Amino acid sequence: MASSSGNGGTEGDDRVLRAPSLVSLAAQSIRNRILAGGFQPGERLFEERLTDELAISRPPLREALRLLENEGLVTSQPRRGAFVATLTDQDVYEILTLRSALERMAFELGIPVADPALLAPAEAALEKMEEHAAAGDRGALVQDGYDFHSRLIKIARHGRLEAIYASVQQQLLLCMSRNLLARERFYEDLEEHAARHRGLLELVRAGDVRAALAELESHGERSFEEARPPRGKE
Incomplete structure (x- = not known):
């Protein structure tokens, strides 16, 4: 049996919470x-x-x-x-078109959602988005947005798709940050940004693959206005 430590915890107890370093x-x-x-x-x-x-x-x-x-x-x-870190226009184009292709594939494979429990992780991430949007925490909202999308694609139950998506995580975060800042300056505040994600989730939940794909395409266009082919690729 583990002995009690002086701070009230127990040696070898994996349940003891440790403060962040x-x-x-x-x-x-x-x-x-x-x-x-x-x-x-x-x-x-x-x-x-x-x-x-x-x-x-x-x-x-x-x-x-x-x-x-x-x-x-x-x-x-x-x-x-x-x-x-700095992303070139070519970097942004490649990252965001890859993201769009992966998410479209997930929707085509996963809608209608076979098990409603598959949407629970995306719902939890979205609730955090809404909390941080209300608090005006843009940095946390960017990370929440990545979490939402990475959890939403789990509806496809496709491990390799999820692994590819995760492999460009930090570059996606930089792109999301860059574009969220640009949008907020012109027409969309943080709560509107979170509300768009709520609308996307509800369409997926409803099981209408055509409507969900249409919203995903519109969502992507509004989210990533800088995802244009570099000169010479148009």
């Missing part, structure tokens, strides 16, 4: 700022400024930046430091 907290803070547009593509991430803003020392900050580099949100340059 400084590294994970710093990474999440920087990640949210990148996705919310607080740091622009190509912007240098100055260590001295970040240590002051996050109230941490350089070792955990550098570890956090390495984590974000592994995720594809940050790049590093020898003797220059860390920078927010």
